[in-house]
Each structure stands twice: as structure tokens, then as C-alpha cells.
Amino acid sequence: MAKENLPFLEIKKRDGRVVSFDEGKIAQAIFKAARAVGGEDYALAEEITREVIAFLNKQQLPGLVPTVEEIQDAVEKVLIERGHARTAKAYILYRDKRTRIREARSELMEVVGDILLEGNNGEISFPYSPAGKMHRIALAASQKYYLDNLLPPEIASAHRRGSFHIHGLGFYSKGLGSLQVGLQQLLEAGLSNGREPLPADFFSVLLRIIVSLRKSQDDLYDEVSLPDFDIALGEIFRRVSGKSGREELNRCLEGFIYLLNNIACYTENSAKCSIQLGLATDDEGREITKLLLEERNINKKKNSWPHLIFILKKGINLIPEDPNYDLFKMAVKTAVCQDNLSFSMLDTSYNKPFGQDVCYHSNGVRIAENRHGPMKGMGRGNICSVTINLPQLALNANQEEGLFFVELDRLLLLAVRMLLHRFEVLAALKGRDLPSVMAQNLYAGSSIIMDGDSIHSSLKQGLITIGFTGLPEAVRMLKKESKEEVGVLYELAGKVVLHLSRRVKNFADEYDLNIGLGGAGDDKDFRRLLEIDRNDFGVLPGITDKKMYNASFVLFPEDEGLERKIALEGKIHRHCLAGHYSRLVLLPDLEPEALEEILIYMARADIGYLQVKNLGAI
Numbered sequence: 001m002a003k004e005n006l007p008f009l010e011i012k013k014r015d016g017r018v019v020s021f022d023e024g025k026i027a028q029a030i031f032k033a034a035r036a037v038g039g040e041d042y043a044l045a046e047e048i049t050r051e052v053i054a055f056l057n058k059q060q061l062p063g064l065v066p067t068v069e070e071i072q073d074a075v076e077k078v079l080i081e082r083g084h085a086r087t088a089k090a091y092i093l094y095r096d097k098r099t100r101i102r103e104a105r106s107e108l109m110e111v112v113g114d115i116l117l118e119g120n121n122g123e124i125s126f127p128y129s130p131a132g133k134m135h136r137i138a139l140a141a142s143q144k145y146y147l148d149n150l151l152p153p154e155i156a157s158a159h160r161r162g163s164f165h166i167h168g169l170g171f172y173s174k175g176l177g178s179l180q181v182g183l184q185q186l187l188e189a190g191l192s193n194g195r196e197p198l199p200a201d202f203f204s205v206l207l208r209i210i211v212s213l214r215k216s217q218d219d220l221y222d223e224v225s226l227p228d229f230d231i232a233l234g235e236i237f238r239r240v241s242g243k244s245g246r247e248e249l250n251r252c253l254e255g256f257i258y259l260l261n262n263i264a265c266y267t268e269n270s271a272k273c274s275i276q277l278g279l280a281t282d283d284e285g286r287e288i289t290k291l292l293l294e295e296r297n298i299n300k301k302k303n304s305w306p307h308l309i310f311i312l313k314k315g316i317n318l319i320p321e322d323p324n325y326d327l328f329k330m331a332v333k334t335a336v337c338q339d340n341l342s343f344s345m346l347d348t349s350y351n352k353p354f355g356q357d358v359c360y361h362s363n364g365v366r367i368a369e370n371r372h373g374p375m376k377g378m379g380r381g382n383i384c385s386v387t388i389n390l391p392q393l394a395l396n397a398n399q400e401e402g403l404f405f406v407e408l409d410r411l412l413l414l415a416v417r418m419l420l421h422r423f424e425v426l427a428a429l430k431g432r433d434l435p436s437v438m439a440q441n442l443y444a445g446s447s448i449i450m451d452g453d454s455i456h457s458s459l460k461q462g463l464i465t466i467g468f469t470g471l472p473e474a475v476r477m478l479k480k481e482s483k484e485e486v487g488v489l490y491e492l493a494g495k496v497v498l499h500l501s502r503r504v505k506n507f508a509d510e511y512d513l514n515i516g517l518g519g520a521g522d523d524k525d526f527r528r529l530l531e532i533d534r535n536d537f538g539v540l541p542g543i544t545d546k547k548m549y550n551a552s553f554v555l556f557p558e559d560e561g562l563e564r565k566i567a568l569e570g571k572i573h574r575h576c577l578a579g580h581y582s583r584l585v586l587l588p589d590l591e592p593e594a595l596e597e598i599l600i601y602m603a604r605a606d607i608g609y610l611q612v613k614n615l616g617a618i
Contacts, residue, residue: 012067023049033091052078139170146172155418162532164415167385168221173425178222179381180359180367181442183232186212189440202241206256219437223272227359230277234285253291260306274307274362279316281323289327293334307362313346333592335612342611345603363521364609366579371514372460379444383462384422386415389529390474395537401478416507419464427456465578466504467518470549476542490568501575516578519551555584570606585613
């Protein structure tokens with residue numbers, strides 16, 4: 001078409017640039033829309049383009065530079081008036097998709113700019129290093145990709161508006177959550193599955209373990225936990241060190257912990273691990289436990305890794321007659337003076353049937369029941385998780401309890417849809433896609449999976465978790481006008497968790513997968529949920545006036561109603577078979593004997609996992 005017949009020679013792009021008007025691009029866009037509904041006539045697209053230009057000529061806009069949006073509006077109008085409704089619809093959808101892509105790119109570029117320009121305030125840590133910033137940019141890009149392209153729109157929208165939180169979103173189709181790894185398995189993986197001999201000295205063995213930990217983290221976005229650390233390591237020490245004593249053991253473990261701490265400082269998630277101890281009754285295993293607790297007393301660095309989980313079990317360490325009772329007292333003393341020690345209790349009603357085979361992660365996730373293999377925690381982990389934002393549901397329900405439960409059921413159905421979608425995406429991976437977990441036989445059932453085989457059969461043994469956060473805030477909101485005692489809140493909290501438990505059990509039965517209910521532990525990503533609600537609903541005392549929602553009521557030894565709180569926590573733990581995170585906050589100067597008494601009481605009250613927070617150490 002001659003230039004003199006064009007309504008204008010230039011157009012304004014969305015970024016403000018003025019470029020030459022090219023009618024050929026209109027024809028190409030119309031043809032793409034037509035092909036989406038089965039059309040193949042490019043000549044018709046050119047004919048419609050001429051009609052668009054004729055329409056624009058009639059608008060009599062001499063001297064003006066129209067925008068891209070104005071031209072697209074004209075295309076839609078002409079398509080509809082010519083009777084090409086299906087093509088018009090396809091064109092509108094194509095236009096909307098391109099708009100969302102541009103918006104996503106713009107938002108991502110803002111995030112990239114913020115990351116690149118931020119200072120490090122003198123910190124020498126991975127997130128602020130050049131490599132750390134590149135990692136965060138890649139993670140932000142992958143999160144945007146999954147939300148915009150892979151996830152169904154209603155699921156992506158629920159995550160964006162804070163109705164629930166998808167854990168490890170940046171690893172949605174490529175990585176698993178957490179894993180319980182037997183130390184012997186981990187060591188064999190580092191020795192090419194046993195084809196190399198065990199190193200002759202103990203420190204070399206520990207170095208192999210660190211390398212294997214680091215490698216296994218490549219396939220995971222969360223934590224590796226070592227449930228048999230003291231037992232297995234004591235046996236290995238006897239094999240390679242003969243009669244070498246405490247001095248060598250201390251020296252080697254000191255170097256081991258130092259390396260783990262420093263690897264965690266300079267890489268993202270690498271060596272993020274927990275060590276479970278307290279059950280070894282042999283001399284070497286007991287000595288390893290003592291040395292680790294002593295090291296933790298000396299190293300009071302906040303949130304240092306590895307995280308220690310001391311396992312409590314009657315007959316081993318819970319009462320004075322038990323062989324490891326002295327280690328329990330030592331662990332209590334450690335918990336009183338620092339802030340990086342948790343306790344798991346194996347004598348609860350739901351843990352006792354498993355003996356010593358139940359395992360916990362540092363965020364309280366519990367691995368035990370299994371529909372598709374041995375009922376134990378080792379070699380299994382949390383595949384993927386979603387956490388429900390209970391306060392947002394309560395805020396939208398406007399104190400109508402019935403409406404709250406109706407909307408909770410709707411959100412649960414959407415959450416399980418997401419988990420099933422993610423499970424199928426991950427189950428389509430091959431053994432070679434997770435070389436450090438599947439190919440090294442660290443995951444249960446992976447020994448029969450070849451490089452080109454699907455990991456579906458092995459993955460079915462893992463845990464899928466539906467979690468919740470903000471239980472105290474939600475019940476406070478629902479009972480905001482109640483003048484009754486706190487027992488009303490506890491009763492409603494128990495009702496909410498029972499409702500969640502029944503629904504999740506139904507999901508597990510319906511889909512024949514290890515789907516479990518879990519109470520969320522501390523996670524800095526949860527802060528966004530509260531921030532979204534605070535922006536939408538304002539600052540509400542006891543609800544949104546804090547940094548983060550709580551999974552349950554925080555326990556203080558000084559609370560007058562401590563016994564009732566503990567009873568509620570025990571009830572929540574019984575319903576949360578994927579684990580629950582209870583938190584006991586200690587004020588400074590609490591005597592170790594008092595904490596010991598509280599821990600024993602909590603174990604009897606069916607609390608399976610407890611994180612001790614020391615205000616003096618925070």
C-alpha cells in the first residue's frame with residue numbers, strides 16, 4: 001500500500017518509542033489469530049488489514065501519532081463487524097496473553113534491578129555476593145515463568161493474592177522438597193555406591209559426607225536430615241580409627257561443623273541440614289553427641305547449620321534410669337542457653353508404633369506413614385507443600401464461622417489440585433534428572449530406577465503436605481466480638497484442625513498418595529502472606545500487627561494457662577500426621593531443671609516436635 005494512502009506514518013510503542021507504521025504487522029497478527037481457530041487464508045488477513053486502515057483513515061487523525069493499543073482496538077472492531085467472531089476472540093486472547101507477558105517482564109525487570117542495585121551492608125554472605133544475586137535473579141525468573149505459563153490461572157492467582165503459599169515455587173518442575181538420608185547411604189553415594197574403599201582416616205570420611213550432602217542439595221530446594229547421625233558415625237569411627245580417643249574425635253567433628261557452617265554461609269541452601277541424635281548408647285556414639293552439644297554451647301551463632309534435633313525416648317534417655325539420661329540433661333542445658341536446638345518425642349501415641357523409624361525435619365515435618373512401601377522415615381522426604389492462609393479466610397468471612405468453613409473447603413480443593421499437578425509434573429522426570437538423589441539411590445525405591453526410567457514409583461513413597469498458618473489469628477478474628485474466656489478460642493482452633501485433618505485424609509484415600517496435614521514452621525516467605533493481608537485489611541490488633549502469622553499458640557513457661565495450651569498443642573499434633581511445629585519461648589535465666597520438667601510433660605501430652613526459642617539468644 002502506498003504511503004500516501006496510509007492514515008499515518010508513525011505509531012507510538014508501549015515503551016514510548018515512535019517507530020514507522022508497518023501495516024504488514026497487522027496482517028500477521030490477524031493471521032495468527034485466524035490460525036488459532038483453524039483459518040489458513042493469509043489473503044483474507046490482508047483484506048481485513050486494508051479495512052482496518054480504511055477505518056483508521058475515517059477517524060481523521062492527521063498529524064497525530066496513534067498508540068499500538070488504539071490500532072489493536074480498531075482491529076478488534078473490524079473483525080467483529082465483519083462477522084469474524086471466532087477470530088476476534090482469538091485475537092483478543094492473543095492480545096491479552098502478550099499483555100500479561102509484557103507485564104511479567106516489566107515486573108521481573110523491577111525485581112532484577114532491585115537485586116542488582118542493593119548493597120550488602122558489609123555482610124559477607126551468599127545472598128549479597130555476585131553469585132548469590134545471580135541465583136536470586138534466576139529464582140525470580142523461574143517463579144514468574146511457572147506462575148505465568150505452567151500453573152492453571154486460578155492456582156497462580158491464589159498464590160499471588162496470598163490465599164495459600166506454594167513452597168519451592170522456583171523449583172516447581174525440577175526439584176524435590178526435603179529428604180531423610182541414612183548416613184551410611186550418604187557415605188556410599190560419596191564413594192560411588194560402594195565401589196571405592198572407605199577412607200583410612202575419620203576426617204576424610206567426614207569430608208566425603210560433606211561432599212555428598214552438598215551434591216544431594218542440588219536436587220532439593222529444602223533440607224537434608226540425617227536421622228541416624230550419632231549411631232552410624234560412631235560405628236564408622238570404630239571402623240576407621242581403631243582405638244583413637246576423644247581428642248581425634250573432637251578435632252574431626254570440630255572441622256566438620258566448621259565446614260558445614262561456612263558452606264551454608266556462602267551457598268544458597270547448600271548444606272542446609274539437620275542432625276538427629278540422642279539414641280546412640282555405644283561409647284563412640286555417646287561421645288559424638290556430647291561433642292556436638294558442647295560445640296553448640298560454644299558456637300551461639302543464630303540460625304547456624306546444622307540444626308540439632310535431640311530425640312527423646314523412654315528407655316534410652318528420658319528418665320534417670322535410662323543410659324543416655326545424662327545426654328538429655330546436657331541437651332536441656334544447651335537449649336536454655338542458645339537458640340538452635342529442637343526436640344522430637346518418639347513416645348507419643350502416633351509415633352510409638354514406629355519405634356525409632358519416625359523422622360522429623362527441623363521445620364517439624366514428620367515422615368512415617370507410607371502407603372507404598374516400608375513404614376519408616378529414612379530414605380523418604382517431603383516432595384512438595386502448600387500452606388493455607390487461615391487468617392485471610394477468616395477476614396473475608398467477616399466473623400461468619402459457617403462461611404469460613406465453606407471457603408476453607410473450596411481453598412483445600414484448589415490446593416490439592418495444585419499438589420496433584422506438581423506431583424505429576426515431577427513424576428514425569430527421569431532418574432537422570434535427579435542424579436544426586438535418585439541415581440545415587442538415596443530415595444526409597446530408587447535402586448531399581450535406571451537413568452531413563454520415570455521416578456514415579458519411587459516418588460509415590462514420598463510425602464505431600466497441606467499445611468496451614470495463622471491458626472491463632474484466624475480464630476481470634478472469627479471470635480472477635482466474643483466476651484467469653486480463651487477456652488472458646490482453643491475449642492474453635494481444635495475444630496478447625498480436626499476439619500482440616502478429615503479433609504486431607506479424604507484426599508489421601510481418594511488419590512492413594514501420602515498426603516498429610518502439617519502445621520507450618522518458621523519460614524520467612526510466609527511474611528508475604530501477612531503483608532498482603534495488612535495491605536488489604538489494614539493493621540488489625542492481634543491479627544496483622546506482627547511480622548508473621550503463627551501456626552499455633554506460642555508457649556511461654558510463665559503462662560497461667562500453659563497446661564491448656566499444651567493440651568491444645570497435643571491435639572493439633574495428633575491431627576497433623578505430616579508434622580506440626582510447636583514453639584516454646586524461654587525467658588532469660590530459666591533453670592534447666594524447669595525446662596526438663598516441661599519437656600517431659602509435653603511428651604506425655606502427645607507433642608511430637610518442639611522448637612525451643614531462647615529470648616536471651618534471639
